[in-house]
Amino acid sequence: MRSWSAPDIVPLPGTGGPLRIHDTATGRIRTTTPGSTAGMYACGITPYDAAHLGHAFTYLAFDLVNRVWRDAGHDVNYVQNTTDIDDPLLERAEATGVDWRDLAHREIDVFREDMAALSIIPPTSYVGVVESVDLISELAVRIRETGAAYEIDGDLYFSAEAATRFGQISNLDREEMLELFGQRGGDPQRAEKKDPLDWLLWRAERPGEPSWDSPLGRGRPGWHIECSAIALDRLGPSFDINGGGSDLIFPHHEMGAAETRCATGQANAHNHLHVGMVGLNGEKMSKSLGNLVFVSKLRQQGVDPAVIRLAMLSHHYRSPWEWTDAELPAATERAERWRAATALGSGPDAAPVLAAVRAALAEDLDSPAALAAVDAWATTALAEGGTDAGAPGLVGTTVDTLLGVKL
Template sequence: MVLRLHNTLTGRQEVFTPRHPPAVSIYCCGVTVYDACHLGHARSYIAWDLLRRYLWWQGFAVRFIQNFTDIDDKIIQRAEAEGSSVEVVTERNIAGFFAEMDALNILRADDYPRATRCLAQIQAMIARLEARGAAYSADGDVYFAVMKAQQYGKLSGRDLQQQQEGASGRLAADDTDRKRHPFDFALWKRSRPGEPGYPSPWGMGRPGWHIECSAMVHQAFGDTIDLHLGGADLIFPHHENEIAQSETATGRPLANIWLHNGMVNVDEAKMSKSLGNFTTIQALLDEGINPMALRLFVLQAHYRKPLDFTREAMAAAVSGWEGLETALQLGEIHGARLGWTDPRQRRPDQHEAFANALDDDLNSSGALAVLFALARPLRSLARRLQRGGNVTSQDRGLEGTWRSLVELAGVLGLEAGSILEAAPGTGDEAAITAAIEERRVARQNRDFATADRIRAQLLSEGITLTDRPDGTTHWLRA
């Protein structure tokens, strides 16, 4: 099979064909850093981390960009409420974001552009839209003229005329007084007294929400990217407006495929602060929930479907992870006793089933079914060995099952970690780390003979290396 993804723009699954294989360009809408990340953020970024890992596993060279919106009305309001500054609010929440994403084993993006650090690019794109007659200024604000955009509404399926007719009473008078059309949107917002602002050709102000992503995509990749990612709540107006301003500015498609993840429900009600069912990532981790169990919980549902959070479902995920963890650690704990020393051992049939599942629009539940099937005999073996049972020839034949489980679980970002790395008395962790660093430098210098020699030497000592998509190397003692 080949990877097929559901393109929101066309409403159907399409074969994923990057523009310049094996390179893949991906832009993911990031967080507005005015508050702590919630379960909805975990759902979104775990889904896109899976996509990134799977593409890497299939041999693609992925460049992944994710932004931070670090200037926004909500941030300004939060700073005022706290009696602090925009910088204090944003830096605190960015630090929290990284800590929580790292805990969930979400690979870091190749770059995290911030709105306040891309002002030149943002202003250049606004000026370009002005030159094309698609933007106009009004009292220090700059608006995009939606009537200048071809096929406005093509992503969300919204008809502009119907929206205008149904907009009565929903638009503030001060907006309509300055706008030429009710659905024109801000590219640049003038600073009010006491608000932070940045110099621009239109006076002191700050960028609108939508323009920052368009400018960042263009800066990182040019006119068109392979994949644009985000939550379903961003389809309109954010992504619709991104398309309008980018494609009006460049005359080219912004993205070939648009992917959107479903929302989170808590006890069958949409998660929201107003309902009091708002759950942060940190709150769940503070309860002692293993981050890998939380990741497993998210992956059990297809990324486009609503994710229903209940305590019962979370408890089931915790139990499921404990079983997987036992199987994943089996070779590390008992590998020497079992005679598992051949890193080439795999279960090709299970690799094929795993790939077939993910090729079907990232069917993560199907991929997890493969993992649990691999884990079943390994868990039984672990229980028997813990009770003092003897090793049989059939047990030795499970090496390929274990190595496939470790590799495929890694594609899903489910990693048990190394017990023996942290265990006292192993004594040679520093030497292993030094050898891995020497190999990294050799690979960086394209000295593959030296890199292969180091890997072979470590393997002869019972150390298996796994290179990860973020450039790090994980080791296990067989």
């Protein structure tokens, strides 16, 4: 599947330090230790509606990881999927009278445009489920051959009882798992299952639904196994970071980790990174609630994408936060100050700014601290000037390369 255009990344003097991030499974800040090429997987959108700020905030966090690793001298193999066949997509297509394929293509195009406008570095591999059906069914067969899966009327389920270390990602008890499983696409109520927590690997063909031929019979993939299969194919097991929004910790990432361990005997990732939810009017911003702020609509209203990005960067990636009417004016004022300061003929020494931004981002992607370092330099530059003719240019490049904000 086609990705989107990449922003220009200008190398900075020197190199950044190792990235430390909060690992969901252990609850600790851990130093990532990639080799020459770092591997990262982020769960993508289900394209039944346009991308909202919650999506953008998630992919911004992974973009910062990408930028910090590159600045430290690593190549980055970044993989992202798009769930271009699933129940929510089919339901929206039926409700609106649009072919599900046309709906998916339309919304993926909008998503690409949003990501390019926000200067999000595109994935090395942007992979759809439809193009990966054979890959996914092959993984389901591998799991079945281990004895960890069973069939109900042609549907193939993973047995939670066979999942070693189940719960190691989310650290939830069974009661909490059952509640979330029912809320987030699971079917704990299906009476024929051995355990309410058993999850679907392959859904047998139903009348009127899209389906594909496979060694498991005609049907389509379950949700969790799509990411497991794509990540294994493009990254192999035990890559550096796997993640997405915090609402994916359970069941999606817990169950995906169990699938990979069953098929390979190895963990799917060394670290699990999860991004806080963005709210609006006291509720999590989500398609199901309909309380969305769309990136595309902000852009259509003439909002500078750099301002949208700055508004998001003012919040730490792990912290839930509320979008309010104050976000854009504050980000606009910050962008104007930074642009005025970097347009000066000279300014205060910029080397400490580069060091501070690098240090802040390397320590669990602390973007608010990085913004504060640039704020302090801009304030001094505008109030007092400076004698370093190269400083404004270095600050501008620092902001562009590490924060992805084009001044």
